[in-house]
Amino acid sequence: MKSFASIKSTLLPLDRSNVDTDAIIPQQYLKSVKRTGFGVYLFDNWRYLDPGVLGQDPGERRIDPEFVLNRETYREAKILLARDNFGCGSSREHAVWSILDYGFEVVIASSFADIFCSNSYKNGLLPVTLDAAEVDCLFGEVMLDPSFACVVDLEAQVVLDAQGREFSFEIGEFHKYCLLNGYDEIDLTLQHADKIKSYEARARRSAPWLFT
Amino acid sequence: MGTNTLYDKVWASHVVHERDDGMVLLYIDRHLVHEVTSPQAFEGLRLTNRVPWRRDSILATADHNVPTTDRSAGIEDPISRLQVDTLDENCRHFALTQFPMLDVRQGIVHVIGPEQGVSLPGMTIVCGDSHTSTHGALGALAFGIGTSEVEHVLATQCLLMKKSQNMLVEVEGCLLPGVTSKDIILAIIGRLGTSGATGYTVEYAGSAIRSLSVEARMTMCNMSIEAGARAGMVAVDDTTLEYIANRPYAPQGALWDQAVANWRTLHSDEDARFDAVVRLDVGTLKPQVTWGTSPEMVVDVDEVVPEDGNPDYHHALQYMDLQPGTPIEAIRVDKVFIGSCTNSRIEDLRAAASLIRDRTVAENIKLAMVVPGSGLVKQQAEQEGLDRIFKAAGFEWREPGCSMCLGMNADQLEPGERCASTSNRNFEGRQGKGGRTHLVSPVMAVAAALHGHFVDVRKYMQ
Numbered sequence: 268m269k270s271f272a273s274i275k276s277t278l279l280p281l282d283r284s285n286v287d288t289d290a291i292i293p294q295q296y297l298k299s300v301k302r303t304g305f306g307v308y309l310f311d312n313w314r315y316l317d318p319g320v321l322g323q324d325p326g327e328r329r330i331d332p333e334f335v336l337n338r339e340t341y342r343e344a345k346i347l348l349a350r351d352n353f354g355c356g357s358s359r360e361h362a363v364w365s366i367l368d369y370g371f372e373v374v375i376a377s378s379f380a381d382i383f384c385s386n387s388y389k390n391g392l393l394p395v396t397l398d399a400a401e402v403d404c405l406f407g408e409v410m411l412d413p414s415f416a417c418v419v420d421l422e423a424q425v426v427l428d429a430q431g432r433e434f435s436f437e438i439g440e441f442h443k444y445c446l447l448n449g450y451d452e453i454d455l456t457l458q459h460a461d462k463i464k465s466y467e468a469r470a471r472r473s474a475p476w477l478f479t
Numbered sequence: 480m481g482t483n484t485l486y487d488k489v490w491a492s493h494v495v496h497e498r499d500d501g502m503v504l505l506y507i508d509r510h511l512v513h514e515v516t517s518p519q520a521f522e523g524l525r526l527t528n529r530v531p532w533r534r535d536s537i538l539a540t541a542d543h544n545v546p547t548t549d550r551s552a553g554i555e556d557p558i559s560r561l562q563v564d565t566l567d568e569n570c571r572h573f574a575l576t577q578f579p580m581l582d583v584r585q586g587i588v589h590v591i592g593p594e595q596g597v598s599l600p601g602m603t604i605v606c607g608d609s610h611t612s613t614h615g616a617l618g619a620l621a622f623g624i625g626t627s628e629v630e631h632v633l634a635t636q637c638l639l640m641k642k643s644q645n646m647l648v649e650v651e652g653c654l655l656p657g658v659t660s661k662d663i664i665l666a667i668i669g670r671l672g673t674s675g676a677t678g679y680t681v682e683y684a685g686s687a688i689r690s691l692s693v694e695a696r697m698t699m700c701n702m703s704i705e706a707g708a709r710a711g712m713v714a715v716d717d718t719t720l721e722y723i724a725n726r727p728y729a730p731q732g733a734l735w736d737q738a739v740a741n742w743r744t745l746h747s748d749e750d751a752r753f754d755a756v757v758r759l760d761v762g763t764l765k766p767q768v769t770w771g772t773s774p775e776m777v778v779d780v781d782e783v784v785p786e787d788g789n790p791d792y793h794h795a796l797q798y799m800d801l802q803p804g805t806p807i808e809a810i811r812v813d814k815v816f817i818g819s820c821t822n823s824r825i826e827d828l829r830a831a832a833s834l835i836r837d838r839t840v841a842e843n844i845k846l847a848m849v850v851p852g853s854g855l856v857k858q859q860a861e862q863e864g865l866d867r868i869f870k871a872a873g874f875e876w877r878e879p880g881c882s883m884c885l886g887m888n889a890d891q892l893e894p895g896e897r898c899a900s901t902s903n904r905n906f907e908g909r910q911g912k913g914g915r916t917h918l919v920s921p922v923m924a925v926a927a928a929l930h931g932h933f934v935d936v937r938k939y940m941q
Contacts (some may be wrong), residue, residue: 300518360625441576
């Protein structure tokens with residue numbers, strides 16, 4: 268997994284709550300058997316006016332110029348800003364893959380859905396939870412000035428703006444450690460293979476019906 | 480006299496290792512696999528020369544992409560076909576148990592797990608699908624995972640997790656005729672909100688839950704995720720044990736007795752500590768209908784589309800093409816879908832068929848379809864003659880799969896079409912780009928099909 272340390276970037280404001288993973292990447296693109304190439308389908312139903320299919324050249328499609336992702340102003344943003352309960356619904360990891368593949372490295376929101384969060388950590392996408400008032404403040408700044416930029420510093424667990432304002436955020440020690448180092452969780456777990464084997468041996472004796 | 484919840488007990492019995500930072504290596508007993516969220520995980524295994532840790536913990540089936548019309552010639556859409564073929568190939572390569580598309584036991588993964596006795600009380604059960612919470616109805620700890628976690632479980636039989644908090648949802652009262660467990664869970668989501676249970680494992684308890692069948696409990700646990708909870712659970716009781724007995728993969732003989740002795744302990748202690756408690760009386764609950772684009776946007780069938788200044792409400796009304804103040808019963812529908820891991824089991828189909836009584840689908844309905852949850856549900860329904868009742872009324876009777884719940888196969892809404900659906904999500908575009916979904920119970924869906932618009936199904940019950 269790619270490691271994450273800190274980035275400085277402008278923000279793309281997606282002013283919605285409950286952005287579900289169906290909206291992030293619609294069902295027809297889940298037919299891919301690959302992990303890559305989902306960026307062109309990110310927010311597909313909002314971004315394009317016509318329906319698309321997997322493998323279609325996005326250049327052939329009609330874009331919705333009103334949708335924030337299609338505005339030139341935010342083209343370089345690596346931070347996606349949204350409101351409550353971002354990533355709710357389906358467990359599809361394609362949602363995280365499409366956000367990363369598009370070029371975002373951080374999502375800031377006032378809350379996240381559980382499965383989306385854990386999928387993010389496993390792919391090097393940093394979900395940053397700030398208070399609703401802080402998120403409001405960031406929306407205000409970006410709306411006022413699209414060139415408004417922030418530094419997201421994972422080590423210090425802080426979002427910093429140009430005026431020196433700091434918004435600190437929480438993250439589990441383990442996830443921080445994995446993100447900073449780009450660790451693969453499977454490798455970490457397999458270091459405990461002997462413990463898994465002895466757990467299994469005990470469970471086979473105490474609950475044999477679980478092993479049939 | 481303990482203070483442990485059902486969740487505490489199942490969690491504690493699966494802890495392999497606890498790290499200093501509070502993360503736990505949790506052992507997974509059962510891994511259900513389908514074609515959409517597994518190909519990248521199997522690819523990961525191959526790239527790292529790993530093999531599945533415990534092959535006998537895995538059951539695979541294709542459900543999301545499969546056609547619900549005649550399958551004998553295979554899958555027409557080459558992209559869907561590749562995904563299903565990839566699952567077949569991965570199951571062959573790693574020698575995994577699979578119910579392929581033409582096997583009578585094939586079906587929606589959350590229907591076939593309990594149906595086969597593959598999902599059992601006290602188990603930890605995962606699947607790369609958020610509706611894995613369904614299996615919690617058996618007193619299991621079951622939750623959806625992403626593809627990286629699918630690979631992690633394949634490779635290690637474990638997941639690295641932090642324990643959730645405990646929420647108790649206590650449901651009392653006796654349901655009125657025509658009101659179902661679907662209505663209870665929609666009402667709960669309406670009350671909690673779509674993220675109200677985020678970070679919690681929910682236990683559903685109380686007299687109303689005790690009197691529900693296991694299948695009706697599954698409908699509730701299934702939609703736990705729509706309130707944000709990764710897992711929902713119901714304590715084991717006689718109803719649970721009767722449901723499991725003699726299922727193909729359930730323990731038999733002496734092993735059954737040993738298992739039952741253990742399963743009898745799978746309930747929260749009398750003094751169990753919950754971090755949050757929600758109480759609900761459903762004695763006067765009415766059938767529920769969602770009007771918006773999130774399952775929390777739900778009202779009683781005899782209410783109107785609500786008014787609210789919230790910008791999300793505005794978006795939702797616009798997308799759904801509805802005006803505040805419109806009576807729910809005045810909303811006409813174009814299509815009716817009875818199916819999905821929420822409501823496609825035999826009891827759902829029986830209840831739906833029982834309402835028909837020689838009536839026919841209204842003229843404005845372009846398509847009314849029944850998609851059984853599994854080949855065995857379909858077979859059972861046909862033995863009972865339910866297929867003939869549906870077909871005579873003008874419903875289409877299809878092959879099992881996820882179908883129009885998410886439209887990964889050909890079963891989709893056209894832009895602007897409005898659907899009464901027994902599924903679990905009314906998100907924008909869920910059933911097809913521009914499609915408008917209203918979530919209801921199976922009997923409410925049939926009533927909408929017969930009238931061409933929503934009606935209060937309780938009228939049929941008097």
